Amino acid sequence: MIMAVAFSQPLIPLDIIELIMEQLANDGDTMSQRALKASALACRAFLLICRKHIFSSIRLDGQEGDWSINEFKRILEKDPAVARYVRQLHYFNDFSGKRGPRILRHLRRVRELTIGSVDRMEYSPSRKDWNTFSHPFRQSLRYFIQYNDIVALSLVSISNLPMYILWSFPNLIDLELFNVAVASEAWPKKFRGPERPPELSILRVRHWSIRAMQDILHAVESGASQVCDLSGLQDLYLETEDGRGGRSLDCINSILRSSRSLRTLELTIYPGLVCLETLSQNLTEESLQTLKKITIGPVIDGPSLDPYLHFTQVLEQISGKNILEEITFDIQIDTDCHCSVEPTTWEQIDTVLSGKGFPSLRRVLIQVTVAWYSPGHHEFHSGVESLGSTAFSRLMENKEVDFDFTVKLEEGVQVWAEGEELGLSDDAAALTLSASEAKDVLAKWTTSVESLMGWLDWSYWVKCRPACGYEEMCYLPTWPFFGGGPRGPRPPKDGDQDRYHSKFLNWVWGLESSTPPGLGSRTALPGEGDDDWLRPQPRCIRRMEPYGERISSS
Known part of the structure; x- marks a missing residue:
């Protein structure tokens, strides 16, 4: 810590401290956020500098229980001035209670809004029907939008979304649709929208949202009022849908025809779309003179x-x-x-x-x-x-x-494949790895898996509740140290579980033996069962011997 004594004034000028804290905030990773929060506890001068960064981005998730929403509600009631620091709001899974509206009415300076239904344990999360959002919540959300100048909007896992809701964001320039379906209701007769719809500069269409984007574009082509203006679109990021190549290509081409100043084009093409040849016919001459990436x-x-x-x-x-x-x-x-x-x-x-x-x-x-x-x-x-x-x-x-x-x-596969090549499988003819080589491989695998977990930011999505003690760490069993995933080797059956655990779990975590995989014995950890292979849960595990764990309630 950059201090002489706790709770005294820092020796380094505060403007330098402010630059350091700003850099930590801009880094955005978990460790930087922890450092920022720890610095806020050092002294009052640090607190005043740090809290505007700590509260600049808030995530409220009703699926995590009462903790995140109630805790932030308590903070606002104690110090309403905190609300003026919030620039990004991520709001999930609480659309029927009274807690959300009480928080929304405090916020007046939010610039970026993410809202939707998210189940982080599912690869393909189900959508939340817009019509099931309670009337008080929708009313509070409407007032919130009116009182905040929202320029970036992310809609996540929502069905029956009325497309005209975009008119509520006159200054919107950045729109993301993730697993979204718009309402199929007929356009009201003699209905005219605003003279100036949102003029988008950035558009992200991801994860089964092609149909929603097509419906928005079709509304314009059918003579209805324009939902959003794509003529000034600069950055387009789009994921096609598996098995629906024709629909995806039509959507891409429609967007390209609308844009006059495209700067970045990023397309993730899943199986089903086998030819992109027609894109050149739909890129406008204006976009060809601005497209750089x-x-x-x-x-x-x-x-x-x-x-x-x-x-x-x-x-x-x-x-x-x-x-x-x-x-x-x-x-x-x-x-x-x-x-x-x-x-x-x-x-x-x-x-x-x-x-x-x-x-x-x-x-x-x-x-x-x-x-x-x-x-x-x-x-x-x-x-x-x-x-x-x-x-x-x-x-x-x-x-x-x-x-x-x-x-x-692929990151996780690399560890498994290398282990097979090194003869670490039980059916290998001989193990040729020396103790020093095994140590090097272990270090490499640990770095690889930690890098992958850091990229996934599991410490953010998955937490142990109640929190782990000082001598413990939160541990999510994962392949190759546990079982398979949706694209990896499938969970072993019956006696094969012993093979996987003996090769990976005991060796990596040092629970019993320091010998390489395939040579050690295996003792099951407390709480392990067949269900753990299908839906692993976070657990608190001791950092030092004697190793053990307790199952965390989730």
């Missing part, structure tokens, strides 16, 4: 698919008519699905970009993620890696373009 993320699930989904033809057609500076292909090869590793298939991007039709191009990134769980994956992985030296000779020689080709195994 394109990211295409195909998911390849078969050997016949072009890894670029024919986007190279789009590049051919806009050659000489663009100011593109950066092109990224984030290609995912789906589980157990081969794709071609012939250089002639992959070098088409090298051929297109080697001409003089892209004078502003400065960076080309091709990143291939291989999700491969079957024995023999190594040969295929090596074949993809070899493309970096055989398929992109012109790009590699171009000194004006920063070219990068990377191949990686």
Whole structure:
């Protein structure tokens, strides 16, 4: 801590302290937030500096029980001035009680609003019907919107959402739709909307929201009042829907035709959409003179698919008519699905970009993620890696373009696959790992899994309740230290659970033995059962021997 004595004035000038705290707030990660909160407890001067950052973003979730909503309500009642610090509000899962409205009426300076229904334990969360929101809550939400200048709005897992609600946000420039479906009610006769609908600069359409966006666009095309203005759209981020390629492509093309100043285009393409060739016909001439960054993320699930989904033809057609500076292909090869590793298939991007039709191009990134769980994956992985030296000779020689080709195994799979290759499975003929090599592998795996957990920010979504003691840590059993996930190896059955635990859980957590996986014995942790493999729950686990755990109530 940057202090001489607790609760005394700091030795460093407060303006320097304020810059440090501002940087911690901008970092946004869990550790920075903890440091910010700890600093606020140091002295009153630090408290006055830190609390505007601590309360700048608030998350209220009714699914977490009464804690988050009631606690913030208590803070506001004790010190209403805290409300003026709130700039971002994330509100989930409480649309019928009185607690939410009592909080909303205090807030007057919110700029970014996220609202919806979220179940963090589900991969595909169910939608909350807008019509089930209580009348008092909807009324409070309406007043809240009127009293706050909302410029960024995220709608999450809501069904029957009235599309005209967007008119309540006249200054809206950033809209995200995540798992949203709009109401299918007929447009009122002789009904006219505002003269100036929200003019969007940023649009994100994610996770089964293509249909909602299509309905919004169709309302305009059918002669109804315009729901939102996309002519000034600068940044478009869109995920297609698995198995609905035609609908997704129609939506993309409609948005492209509407925009006149596109700057960033990012498309994540799930199986079902196999060709992007028509995009060039819908990019307006104005957008071609402003578009600087394109990211295409195909998911390849078969050997016949072009890894670029024919986007190279789009590049051919806009050659000489663009100011593109950066092109990224984030290609995912789906589980157990081969794709071609012939250089002639992959070098088409090298051929297109080697001409003089892209004078502003400065960076080309091709990143291939291989999700491969079957024995023999190594040969295929090596074949993809070899493309970096055989398929992109012109790009590699171009000194004006920063070219990068990377191949990686999916994070969790990488640990499992490497363990198989090192002979750590019980059916391996022999274990060739020395003690020092085993220690190095353990360190590497621990870093990899911690990196993945940090990216997922599990400490934010999953917490032990009641909180763990000082000598404990909150632990969420996870593959490969526990069982499988929806895209990984399935949970073992019957006696196979012993194999997985003996290989990973005991060794990594040091519960019994320091020997590498496959050589140690296994003793079940208290509270383990068949249900834990299907729906793992956070637990408090001791940091030091004797190891043990207690199950946390969730």
